[in-house]
Amino acid sequence: MLQQTETIRHYQKITDAAVEMWHRGYRFEDLRMYLDGYLAALRMTNSIEAYQISRLEADVVRYIYDTSNFLEPQLQPETEPDFRSRY
DSSP states (O other): OOOSHHHHHHHHHHHHHHHHHHHTTOOHHHHHHHHHHHHHHHHHHTOSOHHHHHHHHHHHHHHHTOGGGGOOOOOOOOOOOOGGGGO
């Protein structure tokens, strides 16, 4: 579990980008390449500790390969309440 605020922000940025890329037609291999590039940039800049990058990678990989994160929400049609049935 991620606990440092900076690492959580990176997680949110990566997962938001992954969902956006998925809806534009990119798939798992593309998302993994994006993640690899992002993590490489983090390593090069030393913006967070190496152990935090490892935890971040593990959590994001888990997120990417959970297909339920990329499903479109199924909206229920609105219906007007039937107050007559209560009386």
